[in-house]
Amino acid sequence: MKYLIGHAQKIAQRYYISNVINIMEMNDKEKIKARTLTHLLDGTVVEPHPMDMYALTKLRHRWSVQTGVLCREQTGKVYFDKVQEMNLVEDELDLRDVKSYISQALFDSWERANPLNKLTMYWLMSPIxxxxxxxxxxxxxxxxxxxxxxxxxxxxxxxxxxxxxxLLCPTLDDFITYLVGQS
Structure with a gap:
């Protein structure tokens, strides 16, 4: 059984999970749209096999997490702010436990960012x-x-x-080039 769990945890390490939140929806909890996505490590969005999804969401892992706030100045320049990386390696947690754990850090970052420039807050989680x-x-x-x-x-x-x-770029690579190339 230990072998099967270890194998499933290795399978889960092919993915990471992300979420972004539209701040205009935060005033009305009924209108919040789920934007949780599963990605391969190259950033490609995928729909994992149900067994892979089970391994990712139900098994306990030692998670790596990034939270942050994406901002846009009045000039149009976009930047990441209040980015935090956490490694939850002391305990193995399932996905629901991790979401509870990081929510306070995420909202603290949100509160500290420039109130006029805040565009969205986001999180990334990896079972690696x-x-x-x-x-x-x-x-x-x-x-x-x-x-x-x-x-x-x-x-x-x-x-x-x-x-x-x-801005709507045709590819992720074009979008990255745009963000990195802002002056």
């Missing part, structure tokens, strides 16, 4: 102990959920006359 998330892995859920095209900061919401640069 001591995993360091790459820039591509962090940017992939922002791209897939079209955060820059569909979400507004408080400033943009409160000032509808302010021009907002909505």
């Amino acid at each position: 102990p001591d995993h360091r998330f790459t820039m591509r892995q962090a940017i992939a859920p922002i791209y897939v959920n079209n955060v820059l095209g569909e979400m507004l900061t408080k400033y943009e919401h409160d000032n509808p006359e302010h021009p907002v640069k909505h």
Whole structure:
């Protein structure tokens, strides 16, 4: 049995999980849209086999977590803020326990970010102990959920006359090039 669990944990390490939250939905809990995605380690969104999903979500792992806030200045420049990486290696936790564990850290980061520039908060979780998330892995859920095209900061919401640069790139690589190349 121990072998099967170890094998299933190895299978789960092919993936990471992400979520982004639209702040405009936070005032009405009924309107919050689920944006939890499962990715391969290269950032590609996938629908894992049910057994892989079981291994990822129901088995206990030593999780690596990244939380942060994505912001957009009034100039249109986009940046990551209050990024935290945590390695939950003392105890093995299932996915639900990890979500509970990180929610406070996520909301603390949200509260400390510039209130006018906050666009979304996000989290990434990997069942690989001591995993360091790459820039591509962090940017992939922002791209897939079209955060820059569909979400507004408080400033943009409160000032509808302010021009907002909505961006939709054809590929993740183009999106990364855009974000890295901002001046």
